[in-house]
Amino acid sequence: MKVYTKNEEETKDLAKRIARLLKPNMTLLLEGQLGAGKTTFTKGVAEELGIKRIIKSPTYTLIKEYTDGKLPLYHMDLYRMEDMEEEDLGLEEYFYGEGVTLVEWGSFMAEDLPKEHLKVLIKVNSETGEREITLDAQGKEYQAILERLSHE
Template sequence: MEYLSRSEAETEALGERLAAVLTPGAVVAYRGGLGMGKTAFTRGLAKGLGYTGRVTSPTFTIVNEYEGGRLPLFHFDMYRLADADALFDIGWEDYLDRGGVCAVEWSEQVADAMPPETVYVTISRRPEDDRARTITIEGVELP
């Protein structure tokens, strides 16, 4: 399904809606360039899962863990990883087995590691409005 977001708040709200339908072990794989709103979407996911703390991009840490909500959220940034082998080296399978939600920025870098039931979120800039985004969600229906 395709959605239009005209602001960071709308992007977060869409992430919050997605969180409502996610189950333990879910993987949300983002596609989209730098500055598209992947971290804003993840802030919405965290809020929708019941996490109330600060959510930031894990660019330099590879993964941030957010616990205390309905499900834990593991927020990955794969930009600096060379390939899927590097993801397995940091314990990808352990994260999948922990019963939380794995949100994966730059999932293109590790496409081979994404499970078949992955939810894909593609975020792109609207050509007619630099601030607006088209957000396509595949693999699940939103309420």
């Protein structure tokens, strides 16, 4: 499924629509070049979950936990993991816990991620600033999310 957004607000609105359909143990993989809008997308999810804290990319901390919303939100950034030796980071505790996990740059550790997930690929048109957001569902629960979105 492809969705086009013209600005940050529209990107956040799409994220909010998706967040309304999320349940505990769900994982979203966010991909796109630097500055594409992965953290903006995460801000939309957080707002819909009722999280009041400021959302920042966890580039230097790996994982940020936001537990003050309807569901806990675990925001991971695996960008710095690209060249690291394989380590047991305990990520499965997040993926199979009580919250929702958003993973930026998950492709760097694809073998450690849940097989069922929603991949969100964000591409930016450098001339217009418009985003092309491709949503790819792996698993029945995630396919149901895309079906619901397509009917809205």
